Amino acid sequence: APVNDQIGPAITISGVANLGTSTSSPTGRDLDLYEITDSITNERGLHSLKFGADFLYNRVNITFPGALQGAYTFSSLANLEAGRYVTFQQAFGEPSQFQSNPNVGFFAQDEWRVRPDLTINFGLRYDLQFLPDPINTDADNIAPRLGVAYAPGDHRTVIRASYGIYYERIPLRATSNALQRDGTKYKVASFSFGQAGAPVFAGVAQSFPQGFLPSITTIDPEIEDAYAQQASLQIERELSSNTSLAVGYLHTRGLHLILSRNVNVPRFPASAGVPNLGRPNPNFANIGRFESSGDSYYNGMTISLNRRFTGWAGARVSYTFAKAIDNAGNAFFFTPQDNSNLRDDRGRSDNDQRHRLTLSGNFAVPESKSDSVWGRTVDGFQFSYIFSYGSALPFNILTGTDRNFDTSVNDRPVGVGRNTGKGFDFASLDMRV
Numbered sequence: 001a002p003v004n005d006q007i008g009p010a011i012t013i014s015g016v017a018n019l020g021t022s023t024s025s026p027t028g029r030d031l032d033l034y035e036i037t038d039s040i041t042n043e044r045g046l047h048s049l050k051f052g053a054d055f056l057y058n059r060v061n062i063t064f065p066g067a068l069q070g071a072y073t074f075s076s077l078a079n080l081e082a083g084r085y086v087t088f089q090q091a092f093g094e095p096s097q098f099q100s101n102p103n104v105g106f107f108a109q110d111e112w113r114v115r116p117d118l119t120i121n122f123g124l125r126y127d128l129q130f131l132p133d134p135i136n137t138d139a140d141n142i143a144p145r146l147g148v149a150y151a152p153g154d155h156r157t158v159i160r161a162s163y164g165i166y167y168e169r170i171p172l173r174a175t176s177n178a179l180q181r182d183g184t185k186y187k188v189a190s191f192s193f194g195q196a197g198a199p200v201f202a203g204v205a206q207s208f209p210q211g212f213l214p215s216i217t218t219i220d221p222e223i224e225d226a227y228a229q230q231a232s233l234q235i236e237r238e239l240s241s242n243t244s245l246a247v248g249y250l251h252t253r254g255l256h257l258i259l260s261r262n263v264n265v266p267r268f269p270a271s272a273g274v275p276n277l278g279r280p281n282p283n284f285a286n287i288g289r290f291e292s293s294g295d296s297y298y299n300g301m302t303i304s305l306n307r308r309f310t311g312w313a314g315a316r317v318s319y320t321f322a323k324a325i326d327n328a329g330n331a332f333f334f335t336p337q338d339n340s341n342l343r344d345d346r347g348r349s350d351n352d353q354r355h356r357l358t359l360s361g362n363f364a365v366p367e368s369k370s371d372s373v374w375g376r377t378v379d380g381f382q383f384s385y386i387f388s389y390g391s392a393l394p395f396n397i398l399t400g401t402d403r404n405f406d407t408s409v410n411d412r413p414v415g416v417g418r419n420t421g422k423g424f425d426f427a428s429l430d431m432r433v
Contacts, residue, residue: 001026004025007069008020009069009072010071011074011202012073014073014409015400027062029062030060031060032060033057035057036055038053039051046114048110050107050111051107053106054103055104056102057103059098060101060176061097062180063095064095069090071088071089072087073086073088074086083201083202085193087409089189092187096180097176097179099132102129106125110123117152118149118151119148119149120146120147124142124145125143125145126142126143127141127225129169129225132179134221135223138223138224142165143167143227157236165228170223170225171258178217178218178290181216189209192270192407197209215284216287217288219289219291220290220292226257227255229255230250230253233249234248235247242308244306245304246302247302249299249302250299250302253295257292257295258290258292258294258328259335260288261293261336261342262406262408264280265286267279269405270405294328296324296328296349297323298324301321302318303319312364313362314361314362315359315360316359321355322356324351325346325348326347327343327346327347329350330351335408335410337404346418347394347420348418348419353391355390356391358386358388360386363382364381364382365378365380381433382433383431387429387430388428392423392424394420394423395419395423396412397413397421
């Protein structure tokens with residue numbers, strides 16, 4: 001992904017716009033990937049046994065220059081016109097990082113047809129991801145799975161239930177950032193407006209300022225792989241030979257979600273005149289640490305009516321009523337408002353949508369097998385449609401200023417929770433002939 005502006009700098013006007021170059025681009029990956037995988041299935045009576053193993057090896061060089069061209073943050077358009085910024089950041093050093101990443105996984109499962117109307121699936125999976133020093137291997141990624149399908153009586157009703165644990169690998173972008181930006185070959189200088197050595201907008205520094213304390217990125221050596229506990233229950237009823245109605249419930253609990261937290265937050269504002277703003281570690285400015293301290297909850301109910309395509313028409317309508325809560329937003333490596341209080345960021349998830357309705361289907365002209373002009377003209381025509389409606393998504397209400405003096409401009413007004421703003425409903429209709 002090439003750079004969008006060769007000169008820069010990056011300009012963020014809080015709540016208004018982003019201008020100039022982008023600090024999230026360019027990014028580049030030069031990746032060699034080797035994989036060996038195999039599985040064996042063995043049918044034994046009422047059991048279908050399956051075993052497998054997977055070996056995956058990455059050799060990847062990730063390029064992420066970040067704020068090499070400088071990045072200004074303003075609280076308003078008026079302050080932009082006056083050149084009065086909230087923060088200025090500039091990076092210096094090597095923009096890329098190489099790493100190797102072996103992964104192994106094993107699984108075993110059994111599909112047991114207990115009787116014609118009852119099937120039970122159960123299995124176990126185990127995964128290991130080996131990461132570079134100083135990251136220790138998370139070796140307890142044991143993931144059980146269980147599923148049941150039961151069709152009692154006339155077999156026109158099917159009850160399905162399942163439970164499983166699903167692990168995710170730690171993103172290599174997080175490990176690359178931590179290895180690249182540990183302060184030895186890549187440094188970030190952060191300035192506030194009026195600070196000694198701070199550039200005049202829109203200038204940038206030519207080299208890392210002498211005697212300046214760098215901001216660095218680290219990773220928790222005991223970081224754990226994120227995982228989800230997922231449980232579901234569905235009842236489906238056949239209403240006719242080509243129509244069915246289903247009602248389902250899904251619960252997902254996400255644990256050890258990856259986020260970025262500043263573990264070297266200033267304890268005093270710049271006006272206090274305290275060396276290094278009283279940070280716990282006096283040798284550095286900000287220390288952003290990737291850690292697995294986020295979590296999430298999702299509960300959703302879905303009702304769907306499905307008419308399989310037969311003859312000339314088919315349709316499906318589904319409605320979902322759901323709620324999602326977390327303390328780590330969907331933005332790449334979310335940073336909390338208060339780095340010492342993750343509970344303060346617990347709120348509606350970025351993708352929390354209470355209502356969603358989808359209607360889709362198609363109509364087809366029945367084949368007439370007529371040699372008439374009309375028959376040859378209309379035969380084979382089909383009309384398809386998809387209608388979607390979603391209720392309003394939330395958004396985070398920000399002040400545009402660094403209210404708590406932690407050098408991050410992501411603060412909310414006092415007493416306002418995360419994602420308490422409400423956006424707009426959305427609807428779309430797509431058609432095809």
